[in-house]
Amino acid sequence: MIGADALLKSLENQGVKQIFAYPGGAVLPIYDRMPTYGIKRILTRHEQGAAFAAAGYSRATTEVGVCLATSGPGATNLVTGIADAYMDSVPMVAITGNVFGHLIGTDAFQEIDIIGVCEPIVKHSYFVENADDLPRIISEAFHLALSGRPGPVLIDIPKSVQIEEVDEEVWKNIELNNNFEHNLPGYDLTTILDLSDIDLATDIITEAQRPVVILGHGVCLSQAETALKQFLETTQIPTTWTLHGIGCFPYNHELALGMLGMHGTATANFAVANADCIIGIGIRFDDRITGIPAEFEKRKKIIHLDIDPAEFGKNVKIDAKLAGQINETLPKLTESLSRKIAQNRTKEWREKLQIKLKKWPLDTDKDQKLTEIGVLNKLYKIIDQEAIVTVDVGQHEMWAAQRFPGLAARKFLASGGLGTMGFSLPSAMGAAFAGYETWSVSGDGGIQMNIQEFATLVQDNIPVKIIILNNSFLGMVRQWQELFYDKNYVDTPMHNPDFQKVGEAYGIPSYKATTHEEAEMVLQKMKKHTGPVLCEFVVEKEENLFPMVPAGKHLSETLLNPTDKIDTL
Amino acid sequence: MKQILSVVVQNNAGILSRVASLLRRKCFNIDSLTVGRTSDNTISRMTIVILGDRKEAEKVALQLDKLIEIQSVEIMAPETAITREIAIARLGIHTNAEEKKCLKEVDKIFHTEIYRNEEEVCVELIDTAQGLDHFLDKMKKSDIEVREWIRSGIIAIKKPKN
Numbered sequence: 001m002i003g004a005d006a007l008l009k010s011l012e013n014q015g016v017k018q019i020f021a022y023p024g025g026a027v028l029p030i031y032d033r034m035p036t037y038g039i040k041r042i043l044t045r046h047e048q049g050a051a052f053a054a055a056g057y058s059r060a061t062t063e064v065g066v067c068l069a070t071s072g073p074g075a076t077n078l079v080t081g082i083a084d085a086y087m088d089s090v091p092m093v094a095i096t097g098n099v100f101g102h103l104i105g106t107d108a109f110q111e112i113d114i115i116g117v118c119e120p121i122v123k124h125s126y127f128v129e130n131a132d133d134l135p136r137i138i139s140e141a142f143h144l145a146l147s148g149r150p151g152p153v154l155i156d157i158p159k160s161v162q163i164e165e166v167d168e169e170v171w172k173n174i175e176l177n178n179n180f181e182h183n184l185p186g187y188d189l190t191t192i193l194d195l196s197d198i199d200l201a202t203d204i205i206t207e208a209q210r211p212v213v214i215l216g217h218g219v220c221l222s223q224a225e226t227a228l229k230q231f232l233e234t235t236q237i238p239t240t241w242t243l244h245g246i247g248c249f250p251y252n253h254e255l256a257l258g259m260l261g262m263h264g265t266a267t268a269n270f271a272v273a274n275a276d277c278i279i280g281i282g283i284r285f286d287d288r289i290t291g292i293p294a295e296f297e298k299r300k301k302i303i304h305l306d307i308d309p310a311e312f313g314k315n316v317k318i319d320a321k322l323a324g325q326i327n328e329t330l331p332k333l334t335e336s337l338s339r340k341i342a343q344n345r346t347k348e349w350r351e352k353l354q355i356k357l358k359k360w361p362l363d364t365d366k367d368q369k370l371t372e373i374g375v376l377n378k379l380y381k382i383i384d385q386e387a388i389v390t391v392d393v394g395q396h397e398m399w400a401a402q403r404f405p406g407l408a409a410r411k412f413l414a415s416g417g418l419g420t421m422g423f424s425l426p427s428a429m430g431a432a433f434a435g436y437e438t439w440s441v442s443g444d445g446g447i448q449m450n451i452q453e454f455a456t457l458v459q460d461n462i463p464v465k466i467i468i469l470n471n472s473f474l475g476m477v478r479q480w481q482e483l484f485y486d487k488n489y490v491d492t493p494m495h496n497p498d499f500q501k502v503g504e505a506y507g508i509p510s511y512k513a514t515t516h517e518e519a520e521m522v523l524q525k526m527k528k529h530t531g532p533v534l535c536e537f538v539v540e541k542e543e544n545l546f547p548m549v550p551a552g553k554h555l556s557e558t559l560l561n562p563t564d565k566i567d568t569l
Numbered sequence: 570m571k572q573i574l575s576v577v578v579q580n581n582a583g584i585l586s587r588v589a590s591l592l593r594r595k596c597f598n599i600d601s602l603t604v605g606r607t608s609d610n611t612i613s614r615m616t617i618v619i620l621g622d623r624k625e626a627e628k629v630a631l632q633l634d635k636l637i638e639i640q641s642v643e644i645m646a647p648e649t650a651i652t653r654e655i656a657i658a659r660l661g662i663h664t665n666a667e668e669k670k671c672l673k674e675v676d677k678i679f680h681t682e683i684y685r686n687e688e689e690v691c692v693e694l695i696d697t698a699q700g701l702d703h704f705l706d707k708m709k710k711s712d713i714e715v716r717e718w719i720r721s722g723i724i725a726i727k728k729p730k731n
Contacts, residue, residue, distance in 0.1 A: 115583065119590045124637040127583070144637060186579060186640040310631035313624075 001171045003131030003162045004033040007095070010138035012037055013177045016066050018433060019095075020050035020057075024070020026097030026110060029162035042429070042460055045452035047074050049426040051081020052450070055090045055152075056427030059413045060388055060434035062223070064145050068095040072110030075156075076117065080420060082152045083121040087417025088244065089217060091150035093141050101129075101160040115156050123151030131164040135173065136180040143182065148189050149308040150221060192309065194323035195332055201320040202336045204301045208277030210349045211237045214260060214289070217244035217416075218282015218306055220409045224327035225249070228281070231334045236343045238353050240268035242283055243401055246412045251405030257353060258362075258405065261289040262549045263398035266360035266558055266566045269547065271353055272296075273556035274569040279303045282326045285315040286417070295554040305329050356567075360560065362402055363546065371540045372396050372469045375519055376403050379439065379467065382527050387411065387437040390428040392446030393419045394476035395545045396469050400441055411436070422449025428464045429453055437527075438463065444470040444496050454506035457532035465526045466508070466534040468499050471541050479544050483562065484551075499536035511535040571600055571698075572626035573645040573652065573725050576615040579638040580606075587636055588615065597621070597629050601654075601722030612640065616652075616724045618698075643727075651728050655721040656701045657683070657693045661714035668712045675713070689716065698723050 018040035023031050044050040047069040054065030069078050075096040085092040099108045115125050124144050126137045141153040219228055225248055232255055240260040258265030290296040293316050301319040304312055312321045322329040365374040376399050390413040391397040397414055415423035428440035447468050457464055478492040503510030513519040522535045548559045558566045578584050592599055600618040607614050619629055630642040684691040694704050708715050
């Protein structure tokens, strides 16, 4: 048995059901052995597609998605997908082949130092020197990817290691699925839990007049939805969420304020701008929700719960911290508060926010012509309760985030941190393996960044329902050009192909809708269809997205439309 | 203000690059970084000196701790650490009487000559970073021709308790 066997059998032992991969010279020994093992191969049409598909699978299932590529360009094509997984704390294992061991460092054909390239964007990486190390490394990689703050792990395997004979004893242990002892003395998750600020946090929360909870990805990742509900029921604190916090908390709950941030709801932004206490749960206070950190911090106490101690005080000054898994720390805080807090203390604040929620509803679709908001509203009405929706980056992403709050946790998939166009289609491809109705929503710009994956959908009959919102513009950039660059539309108007024809050429049943009636009819057809299906919705060209916090401005300067700001306290 | 971090790392290939890459991408300002083996051959110890306040050092420590191969990071307060650094300097020998006198003075005070030929003498000094600053400064101001000098960056170990 050779290194390739050790790799594949170890992946099987980890429960890997499918890998998203693309062949090439430096992974041929692995491909040669693949049919022997029970792992399904999904042949993507670009390695970036493979990386996003693996991440899409991870995001939708909380299992580890796996992608594989050859050396050199195959490996560098994974980079954007790995970076995306790193920014969004997505557990993923990326495997690359490399040139023969004796050629490493010689600038050989298709040699690249992918370990070096990926250094800033992985949780950890391995350059494998001996085939006998593979079972331990695979086991460590999956443990690292999934535990603590999740993230991508890269394993680079020279071709010589893939064909190297594996020690008989080692192989026997792999076959028996025996544990391989980890060599990770620096990775001790038991030391993270730190509740030393719990009394301080309790005091701050009990004294607060205008507290607000901000929920983030950490709640989803640690599956702390129940702990959260108990916390909010005990404390009665109004709640908003980040892009990745969508689905952690029922959107129609009386404490729910909607999404926060640059394109958050007016009420959520008003609440956070005027709060005297923020409880950040599983968030990292990134610039898209804080605006200007120095302004954000002003006149408020901040309590931060997170698994990653390096996040405390990284972006904003905090007054109390609780380190650990949210489902461990939050119940402790609830318990501590339940003895002290008076629920009716925030009544006035809650009522004030309820008035704002009624005053500032999201834009509805009043347009005669078909708009993106119109299509998304129609889509939201017909999707399964458990459906997965993936989005690209831009206006449609934010409209969907504002309008799809009823999706469950881990069902709204977006490239939040990296903000990658081309994310939607391949991530939907991976997410579809979770087994739920899967919709990919893109603009005419984003879809063309990974349009080659149409072929993958057809080849493996992956049931992704593709929505292309075609406004013939890079809409978000165009909106900025309109508002801040005097409508100087440089390189945002797009000359596009006929997407319906492109879909048909790939063998995907494809539609086009230009009116409200057509849109409704086609969405029904798409819903019923069992394989991949596509529709191009030709929508209004210059629709603008609001609310909006202009870049470099504070949340209190949220614009409701081009001219009106939200109220002051 | 200088802050000393003592970092215990697994003795793996590439760990130096991971640390350096982290310090660069987070824009931390390094004054010196030394790495070497320890009494335990599975680990190495890095002594990283950064420019910044205690808060900055804490941020660096938390970020470093995220690297999987780092076993521990300790911010060393000056009063709890023994620190040493080596400097080596090449000095020109001239017949100038004043300079000869100076060189002799250097020799007498520091006993530091490690190499000599007809033109040059090499001296070494082991001291705290401040001690070396002082010594090099003193030589610069004297009549001695300092042709080149290098410093190792500091290493630090915890002071045994009384």
